[in-house]
Amino acid sequence: MTRRHVDLLRVATAGSVDDGKSTLIGRLLLDSKAIFEDQLASVEKTSAEKGYDYTDLALLTDGLRSEREQGITIDVAFRYFATPKRKFIIADTPGHIQYTRNMVTGASTADLGLVLVDARNGVSEQSRRHAVLLSLLRVPHIVLVVNKMDLVDHSEEVFARIDDEFTAFASKLDIPDLTAIPISALHGDNVVNRSENMPWYGGASLLHHLEHVHTASDRDLRAVRFPVQYVIRPKSEAYHDYRGYAGQVVGGVLKPGDEVVVLPSGMTSTIAGIDLDGEELAEAYPPMSVTVRLDDDLDVSRGDMIARVHNQPEPVQDLDAMVCWMTTSPLRIGQKLAIKHTTRVTRAVVKDIHYQLDINTLHRVQDADQLHLNEIGRVNLRVAHPLLADSYQQNRSTGSFILVDEATGGTVGAGMING
Template identity: 75%
Template sequence: MTPVDGPVDLHSDAAAQAHDIAVARKDILRIATAGSVDDGKSTLIGRLLYDSKAVFEDQYEAVERASKGDYVDLALLTDGLRAEREQGITIDVAYRYFSTPRRTFILADTPGHVQYTRNMVTGASTADLAIVLVDARKGMLEQSRRHAFLASLLRVPHLVVAVNKMDLVDWSETTYEAIRDEFTAFAAKLSIPDLTVVPISALNGDNVVTRSENTPWYEGPSLLHHLEHVHVASDRNLVDARFPVQYVIRPQSDAHHDYRGYAGRVASGVLRTGDEVQVLPSGLTTTIAGIDGPRGPVDEAFPPMSVTVRLTDDLDVSRGDLICRPANAPRATQDLDAMVCWMADEPLRPRQRLAIKHTTRSVRAMVKDVVYRLDVNTLHRDQEAGDLGLNDIGRVMLRTTQPLFVDDYARNRATGRFILVDEATNATVGAGMLVAP
């Protein structure tokens, strides 16, 4: 199978080499898409997959046969995943992957319906950039505001508003500017550091990969050009060294009987051989004897690298412990103040007991109080609400049985978030983001 014709040939030697370099440099952009039903999200994703050569000939021919009318319905490229969900498969967020010579993309396709707010939270929790689609004919809807607020709440650093179906409003500059100004005014109330608005037609590909002649009044880049060039390296926290231990490696072979390493993923900061570090919860300090990557020793480790850290001293370190710098340690606390998105049919109520999974550490907890429930459309805080229902978001106080080592979510997304688990069913029932006390 070979990809269909398009602007990027990932199977050429030069493109393959560039792709390998991008992956090696971790030049990966995680994208979450959002938008109301029928705003053209599936068509946009199909267009990006098609124009970036992530569609094989047999896939394209199948879509061509299934399309109705005079055009190829690229939305059908993602319909298979939606059909799988309708058949009962429990994958709520569909992930698609595509690459250009400059960057590799992981795209989380989140459902647009209001009742699937929890799925938007799941998809955007690890995103570097969120794309909110707006139908040019309808303008901003409640779902547009809802998704922009969720992107802000989840501290997604970059937000792109794609004003779609511009061809159906005759490429009206006035219509585009009205939507842009309204969205900009709403975003000013939120914590959105970087907002970009692009007029597109996902069906025809205008301003998706290349600039369109239909919008001579638009001076910005195409959508894919923006995705390729948006700067995300500085979004990562490289100041606060945080290394949650996932697994202790002790080979049983005679050749490596003295080896003891602590495997995990660097959540933030930079670790180097020779650095003085502290292990929590014991509080003991030591130095890093070496860092082993998948292909051998490395001099330093930074997010999102998965490595094994060896320490100079033989300390008692196990899963759930955290390695950090002595002078820059996270806050150890049993009292959590967090914004929680509730994902279960049974409401969240005070005195309820749950399990909390934070980084690699799991503890039990009790709900102390539901401070308020937030209306994500008006940003109104209902302080009279005594519980959180399905898809509700609110501020909740929790008390854990053991200390957790946390940072505020605004400072560190990795150590500032957690999930709530029902101990009886082991189902994930909530997602939380810690706020400053």
């Protein structure tokens, strides 16, 4: 049978401090009926206690006490809501430059990025830096959200000036889809419904845009990539002969009857069936998590990859990648680390650091011999065992990896493989 996959949009927010990210997310949660009455009552009570003559919707998302005390968001928080058309996961990322790693974490899996700009202040250095990061992470859709339009008398001229300035800067980056929307998150203008205060704006509301932005063609549906996460061998008598390979489809479309190759062994077989929750599927595609059965009893284990016979990833042992460093102890040439790529884990050594990228100016610091916390640079790595990798431009899943400190088990870096 054919089973419909739930349409999910992953959204990353970015913006300077006090541009209104938390208020915007709170407005989306409120107007989409994604919060409980007691939550709203608590926020209304807290707002009244602070002497506000409005409901501070930012309190719906800034859940940590330390965040509330400082009046800022200091970590990535994932919020969930849904409309009849789509489900959403929103990564609420901090705006400070010292939390670049947090934004990289939140945007690494995003389908769409929201860059918030305060209409009073216009495009800032942080706005440009966030655009660079979203472009570097190859987030395919970006929305420039010009917030607090109520504080500039809903001026079309102010919006047009900000839109033109940001678009001119974005033209230097790799951003395939850019949309600009004027809003007031506090009052709800153009967030869920079109605003009567800005009749000059002829576009869609933010929520309408999020519901209808086309993402089906963003993922590579040609090159089949199925990293094996787990081998399923049930012990019950009813499934005595069952052998399935569980994992997430990160590229291409899998169908029963397709000829495939298991890497790195190179053994070929045919897909006997694809299972999900006890049902057999007619096909599987990104980002579905399924169990694949093969006609032949091959030696397949975690870390292997199933691909098309005539479209295989090339095994690589030397990686040229952009790395975001995420810990206080710097990345150094000669350093040894564990590397996790899809479902495979091996060891790596840092062979060279080509340059450190200044994400504010796009300047390349050529003489860098270290990467410090929150810095991004081009790095050469040598891995102990070849990885079945693609470029990050081709496939964000098989083109990315994380670096792990073997002593602590902590994630210390995230990398994007260059083509």
